[in-house]
Amino acid sequence: MGPPKMAIIAPPTREFRAAAAATTTALLGPTLAAALRCQRLLGVASLFLCAQVCWLAWQAALTSWSVAVHACAAAVRAAVLAKAVWRSKPVMALRRKVVFEFVALLLGSGNALFLVLFWPGWWVLGLIALATRLSVG
Structure with missing residues (x-):
């Protein structure tokens, strides 16, 4: 007589793995x-958006270049x-x-104005006022 036969209770591994894989595929597939x-x-959508932004940037660059060229031409x-206009006869006469009125002001009645502004006594009065303020506080 030989050794007694025993039944091994174990799940069939290949079938279980295949069933699990089929279940996972069925769940995760969709x-x-x-x-x-x-x-x-x-x-x-992102590619379309990038293409639109690129096109808009190109158009903005062309527009700004055109505006700059026209502004430069207008400045010239x-x-x-x-x-x-500066060299025209009416502006030269004006x-x-x-210039004549300015020179007349300096040589004529403007002399009193310059005397008041540049009178050397202002320096003396300024120094006296500064000394008074420093001493009195």
Whole structure:
């Protein structure tokens, strides 16, 4: 007689793993498919948004360049115009009159004004006022 036969009670490992894998795949398959679909949609949306921002930045650069070129041209024209106006006969006559009036003010009645402003006695009065303030407090 041989050794007694005993039944080994153990779950079938291959079948259990296959069943578990099938259950996991059945549960996670639709979830992963939805996640991948959302990822593709977000990727397309972000790519579209980046393309739009790039296009807007390019348009802004072109617009600012165009504005800068036109502003430079306008400044050159304004400088030429200002030079022409400055050298025109009516403006030169007005400048001569203004210079004459200024010189007449200095040599004529403006002498009293300069005497009041630049009178050396102001230095003496200022020093006296400063000394008084420092001594009195």
